[in-house]
Amino acid sequence: EAEALLTPESVTPAVVFMSSDQAPSGQIICAGAGVFAAAQVxxxxxxxxxxxxxxxxxxxxxxxxxxxxxxxxxxxxxxxxxxxxxxxxxxx
Structure with missing residues (x-):
């Protein structure tokens, strides 16, 4: 079940957003299984x-x-x- 949820398609929205002009600089995004979260070092x-x-x-x-x-x-x-x-x- 986990493999079916963690697909390239499940992270594509994050990749597209973070590649856009609207994306914040210096930020980390985590994505998978339809869940999106910000991370920080x-x-x-x-x-x-x-x-x-x-x-x-x-x-x-x-x-x-x-x-x-x-x-x-x-x-x-x-x-x-x-x-x-x-x-x-x-x-x-």
Whole structure:
């Protein structure tokens, strides 16, 4: 039954809309089985561990690193880089 619902035709309206002049920029759409939903990539505030961080440091700080309580959406890839540079510069 799932295979019959998840056809190319079930996502075509989303593809056509997102290819049109009316489509919003920087958005993600999910489609299938006649259902359409917006999706968003979010990122936690981050934790500066330093350039010499080891896997053990990531493991020890995972709870804070993975806390999405204050997560923010990323509209463009450079937003992530800009945040990382800002966190790194706070250390100086």
């Amino acid at each position: 979010v990122e936690s505030p981050g934790k500066l561990l330093g350039l010499d961080a080891a896997a053990e440091d990531v493991a020890a700080n995972w709870e804070e690193i993975s806390d999405l309580t204050e997560a923010k959406p990323l509209g463009m890839g450079f937003e992530q880089s800009a945040k990382f540079f800002a966190l790194h510069n706070l250390k100086r």
